[in-house]
Amino acid sequence: MTAPDLAPNALAEPLRALSVWASGHCGYGHHVRTEVMRGALSAILRRLVYFGLEDGFTRYHSRELLMYLGLATGTFSSYLARIVLARAIVEDEREVIGAFASSHAADDLLAWFAAYDHADAERAGALLAGLVEPEERATARLVVARRQPQLAEAQWLWQVPAEVPQVAIALCAQFLTRRPDLVHAVHAWLIEHRTALFCIEPDDLLAPLVMASAEHPQVTLLPFADMYGEQTVCASAEWHLEHHEPAAALELAGRVRPLSRHADHAHVIRGLALIALQRSEDAVEALAAIDDADCADLLAVALAAVAPARIDDDAVAAIAGRCRADQPERFVACLKVLLGRRELAIARRLAAQRQGDFAHPHAQAVITAILAPGAAMSA
């Protein structure tokens, strides 16, 4: 049986379209050919659906937008909306899914999702038993695995069609985090199916998987040797860094080319690894190689904590002044560096200037403590 009030295989068409879209040959003509255009279309649609038109108009060139809006009319608009929703279901993007509830752009698909998402174990099992269309079945299993992981079986992974690697990767991530007993299945599947991973946007799919699988020593990614994209290498290096293996992180980050678009990210990892290895002089070189200001600030704060002579108080204060609202940890790190240098006055000035900018409770607590009348260097 299928989900109630829903035509059979409702998800099949958008999923196939999604896989075709991701693999680079759109079925709807030559207008959407290049990667740039496809990416822009994806982003625009997402923003149009999620944020509304106004944001789309300010963010994109009017000519581009006109072209895409011209394309996205009538049934085409509905078709693309269904693709966006299918993608959100696979990626478990709840906010995007929620936006569809009010738009009524793909109500049948939304109902399908709700049926599986809200089903208890018994009901979910019954619904899954009635599915025969491979793409729909795989996606339904993914939705169920998120709510009822105990129902999952290794064969769920093996039965995902090659055309929807996004579903397989999401299932892998679920197994790795929620079902340690199925980790071996992930390993075996990865070795057998590197395929879909690399054929379609390999970096975007693999980078988070590397992070997840690295927690499980039995899952090695050796079969993918020399096929990593640089984004994946960076993700892997970052994992080693976070797990106190700076030498491995340094080695991996060193593989990224200076002209790579991920080079700045690699430089940050390299710098942090060098600091962890107590080679702060070398970390200064890594800092000098970074072009992106945000990446440079990240490393500079870490360097300031260990090499005060390299990053002076004014530089730290400037970084603190630049921290965005979504970077409370960096702001707090700056304050800590300044307090460590006994620069309470500067820290107070910064805390006063930005006390309303950060919602994070820890950042607010630090700011409050620094601004307290009795705060002294012992704080």
Next chain:
Amino acid sequence: MAQHATLSAPLSATTYAAQRAQLIGTMPHLAALLPAEPPCAPAVRVMERRELRALLMPAANTHAELVMVMGWGDGSVPLALLGDAVCRQKRLHVLLFAGEEQAFAATFARPVLELLSGSQLTVSVIEDEQGIADMVIGCYPHHHHIPPLAGCDFIDAHPLTAPAAAFRAQHLARINELLADRTQAYGNDIIDSFTGLIQASRNARQLLPAPTIGELAGRFGDIPVISIAAGPSVKRRLDQLRALQDRCILIACDAALHGLLDQGIDPHFVTPLERLGNLAMFTRAGESRAIYAGLPVVHPDVVGRFSAERTVGVYCGDALYPWLVPDPGRRINAGQSTGVLSVTVGAALTTGPLFLVGHDLARGENGSHWEGAGTAGDAWKEAKQRSESAKMTGFYTDRLIPGNGDEAVRSTMCWDHFRTEIAYEAQLLKAQGRTVYNVNAHDRIFARIDHTAAAPLPDPASLPKLPTLTLPAREPARFAQWSARASRLPEDGHAFRRHLAGLRADLGVALKGVPTHAAAAGFAARLDLCAEISEGNRGAFAYFLRSALHNSTAEMHNRRRTASSARSAYAMVETMDHLCHGLANAMDRLQEGLEEIARDCT
């Protein structure tokens, strides 16, 4: 992380000499730029690392095949590109501009040569505007060279020496324009698709026994040749042409034939090229002495207007022509217009001077064509209004191009392209010591055609009267030899379809996995041709295979603009899958035609 090599280290005379010899060994045309001793480097602003990286990152983060660097500068751009593992796998084409010869000699750079694998770097020297067209044609001559332009990265914002920077600023738009135009110059086989194969086969009985242009070469000594196109300026030459028609060899483009006959001018040769069965312009071919010297791929209804004794075999460079006649003695550049063909045919007929009349390639005050070539004018208007595909490629886009006077003249993209083709032919002739004279240049009107000289038409009184032009005897054996090959076309067609089916199955399996670049290269080799096709017909199949390649390879190069090597290989294999699909469909339609050809040639 690997760091960029630098050019700051001074170069010892010994190292300079060794690497100069190495560079000249791979690119001999650079010898004149490299003095025996290393010169001092002129001032070029050195880019900061950050600036250099920002400039090169777009090229370094895709798998597109080609990077074009507009200017040598201090050599740091090619050096950095060749120092990058991804860029080193690409083809790097550096344009060396006038004014940076010394900078190149001083910094052509040891590290570049150390990194250089040999064939990946091309350096073209561009000294003037003519050099731009020469570079475009010389470096991107044919099918295999042109498609990568679709995914090419351009690096054109780096510092150069002051004169080179000025040169680049002045000519960059023109370079980009001609490179973009190049995608319209794949050759005839792309234009023909299957039509060329079918029509050439239907014309075979009439055209293959005809004397070839190679057999005619030199037969008419050094008689001056006048190539007559259909531009508005023809009107002002009519009296001279009438007086010269028995003292020079007159070769008319197709549309000019009727107008010339109306004016009492009877050309010796006419050069049809279009594939459509437009009979209007040849209905009076029987009144003329004109000999058919057009392409074999022209519609049989047009060729049939000329008696077999008044035909000449014109064979070009595309794969179809060796299949028709393996050794015609000489092949010519067909060009993409009947006007260009009249130039190349004329150049092949005699060793004398070649005069261009009516090759205006720009609008006149009263229209695009001479009224005597009304068919061409009408066709032009119709095409401009209706031809969607031509509009999409910009073929009729208006364009200002250099004129024979002091000012630019109004032209179009396609006329500009024809202009480049004629200039290329003129350049080849100039290298042989011959001269192409553009009569318009003498009058300082209409478009300039590079490598031609300005001169009026010759004085009839200074030339002897021509004897009657006769052709060598026909060679029926050529048709018989071709028939033996063509009779096997149907069975080869079936073999090719089986081959495509097998290939598609393998491609399908590959697309389920992770295709590597090596796998893609293997498929490409298999796709090129099929061993089961009889040897004599491989050229014919290669010919229509190219037509399918036209769009798909350009698209593939565009799609390879991705940072993912796996995705790049996938795009290549998938493109081949699409190509196989298209070819299989085409073969379904073509098979009946192949059967008909086989029946007719027995």
